[in-house]
Amino acid sequence: MSEDILSLSQFKADASRLLDQVRDEPKTLVLTQNGRARAVVEDYEHYQARERAMLMLRLLAEGERDASRGDSIAQAEVFADLRRRLQAQRDDAARGQGG
Template sequence: MKLTEDIKPVTYMKTRAAELLREVKRSRRPVVITQHGEAQAVVLDVATYEALRDATLLLKITAQGEADIQGGRTVSQAEAFARVRRRLANKE
């Protein structure tokens, strides 16, 4: 993050919104929006936001899996496949 470029006051966003959006899209770097000298929001391009969201979801799923392992809530691969086969057979 380049402090002189990546932190902007809310007035900048108000007066130069289109320019700000073009720069965020071009650079793919987040811009921190400040109000009264304090950070209030972050502007991201859509691709970066989606990548962050996907990474966060993957970490959440991984943490849930680790918690299941620690809690003993697992079954063998053979049992998992057997359960799926039974469910599929019941739907036919």
């Protein structure tokens, strides 16, 4: 993904075209104000994909940290707990419909 640097004034003058360009090309616009980077404009779908990737990286890092500390639960125990919770929800729903 490429990166263009524009002043805020340049962006304001041609915002509609620039937003179309950001949508159509994988590009990030860095907006400057008084010669300093102040904001970033990027396509929303690219933003969402990057946020999902960052979330996955955070989860992986947390998992590695937990594993290195020995802070983990056996898979069978996790699934058994999930089954119990699901059954409890079903039971609650069945009681709610019958009453």
